[in-house]
Amino acid sequence: MPAKKQTPEMEKTAVKEPVEKPKKNLVWWFNRILYDRILLLIAMITLLIVLMSFTYPREFPTWPNFAAVMLDTAQGGIITTGMLVLLICGVFDLSAGNILALSGIVAGILVADLETPVFVAILGGILTGLVVGIVNGLIITKLRINALITTLAMSGILRGVTQIISPAGVANLPDPFKPFGQVKLLGLQSPFWYMLMVVLVAWFLLSRTRFFRQFYYVGSNAKAATLSGIKVPTVTLVGFAIMGTLAGFAGTVLASRLSNAVVLAGTGIELRAITAAILGGASLSGGQGTVPGAFLGVLFVSLIQNALIILRVPVFYQGIVVGIVLLVAIGIDQFGHAKK
């Protein structure tokens, strides 16, 4: 699968041969890596791994640390996948973190306070996310309020709702609920495997299917998409529903993994997700982005976070670093546009 910067597929085909082939010298490779987001990320990730392995040989290149990093990519990977779908469509969701928190609490209340079966609690958490996503989508497509304002307002509302229904969260969730987020396979916890499934499915859908191809058109030029017979509101609504569902799923998984539904879960996850997706080649102007790119973005952000922990940088500084990485990523994005 050649994952190029712009959009999936392509590569082969051409009416005529290109006029001249550039020489593949060092400068050529340098430019290639600089402009191909995926190669750039692979280069940066490799660099980070090599540097950390040499400077902290006892802490960094160990299996427990690897498992920790993989677990850390789980939540980010799931949310980033949803965010990527929206970014391709030219919008984003700032309420994702609060959907995550509310869904975890709903699942927690269902399984602990109402003593429902585990699968009902899991379904309840996921459905909560789906419903909020649909509400977001309907407000944006029917009332035509822009996504930034709608989801910003929604995040305030959700935070309030979460704290009203469960001011302190739900602690000590019953045992039958735990395997869902804690069972191990090949030494890695289930959330990682869920994320891997979400990422693989999304990769296939976004790069190969007719329905998801429409997201690229809508994000690139909504007016032209309408004129090409694409139902823009439907596509946008589905995008928010996917985001909501994935956030609901991530929230439920997190509650199970921690055996605790935490009110402050998912704080700042939107920032991380947008950062990762844009690092991976998505653009705030829409129509661009690939799943492999976004996943590498998630991995990069998780590795940075891991490095900061090993370097014993206080937790508050980590937010600062992620913020700076986002600014740099958007800077590269803008620079790319200016070059054109």
Add this chain to the structure above:
Amino acid sequence: MNEAVKVPKEKVKAKHESPPRLLVEHVTKTFPGVVAVNDVSIEIRPGEIHAMVGENGAGKSTLMHVVAGVYKPEIGTMFLDGTPYAPADEMAATKAGVAMVFQEGSLFPPLSIAENIFAGRQPVNRVDVIDFNDMNKKTRELLKDLDVDEDPSTRIAMLSPGQKQLVEIAKALSHQVRLLILDEPTSSLTINESRNLFRILQRLAKRGVAIIYVTHRLAEVFEVADRVTVLKDGKVTGVREIKKTHPDELIRLEVGRELSFAPSKERVSKDAPLALEIQDLVASPVKHASLTVKAGEIVCLAGLVGAGRTELCQAIFGLRKIESGKIRVNGVELVPRHPRDAMNVGVGMVTEDRREGGLFLPMSILLNVSAANLEAVSRQGIIQDDKVTEISTRFAEKLRIATTSLNRQVMYLSGGNQQKVLLARWLARQPKVLIVDEPTRGVDVGAKSDLYEILRGLARDGVALLVVSSDLPEVLALSHRIVVMSEGRTVGELDARKADEVTILQMATPKSAVHQGE
């Protein structure tokens, strides 16, 4: 008229006394893979209006950007009034007295006229507070000079396209301009606004300002310019005095071959089936429209700007709410609520605003062509890359889209090729009815001739074509039948063989305006 005739005589004298206003010698500018301007030398005299014509991609715009300091040439020198001129950037060029009015407006719509003209260099008092009185006074003088009857505090957003253009010129004049460059200045202007612009340009030229006028429209060249330089493939193919040349000669220099825009003689047979019927359609601002198009027929919708032609097309294509009336496609009633409904019965529409509403500019030709053909290129919901390539290749060849690769982003294609990409998207659907709004806007003559041939070929294949065009020669050249609209109503029909520009204009002119005596 008298003045215009006198001016060139004075200039002939001036030519011997003073150096040319601008002398460009052997300038070459390349971009990766293209030599945009190839060893070009031009000479612009003080007080002349010098037209610069050529097809898209001929290098006119690049050359003008070099002169205006936006690009630096790799080779070549330039002289301004006899002194070497090598601007480091646009600001330096402006300071030297060379100003360019860009194709795309560079104004700030929410700000006032005065703030736009003096953006970044507002007159200030001792404590660095903007001196609005002084700024407005200077602006008022500039506007008066250009016959713009607007207050300096008026916001740009409130102005018409013609007035905006004049504000851009006022901005250039405020810099003591010696050489003014206009790039396609009339593309968004009405006929009256264009005439007004020409009058003002001639007045500026008389004062000694040299003007370079880049355009596609040969009619304008003959109306306003003193001399003309023709570019083709980055090279100068001819410099002519306007009085000693003819449009056909310029077209030959531009294209390198003879083109014919003569009306087509083909006619559709009387008993051809009706493909599109519109009966008493009301869809605000369309007040009442009835028309028919037969299979294989080209019907042009003619009328003035604001007559509701585009809006009628949008209503047919499901982009506008239909209040009453009927649409039938091949005898089946169509109630379009979304373009998809119209597409399902075989209707396609090529929109007039190719860049805003038609193309996905940062995307490839492949993706642009397949946008309306996602069912055709997929199997069970999965996109088949070979099919995407197959239909794009087929139509790229059929429509002669000039590109090195189908992976090329459409924003890098010329206007004519972009229009062909848009057409390819719809042709791939094999429509029964194709609505084409302004098929050749912003397209060079070579591509124009290609597009006419494509549309005629479609009609021969039995497609019913409804074409909107504001270009009357185009209406006459292309159509079998002409339907005229005025003030939201279809007001009459003409056989293209018997029609002429005057008759069309008479039918298109609103009757209410006649009553008011204007």
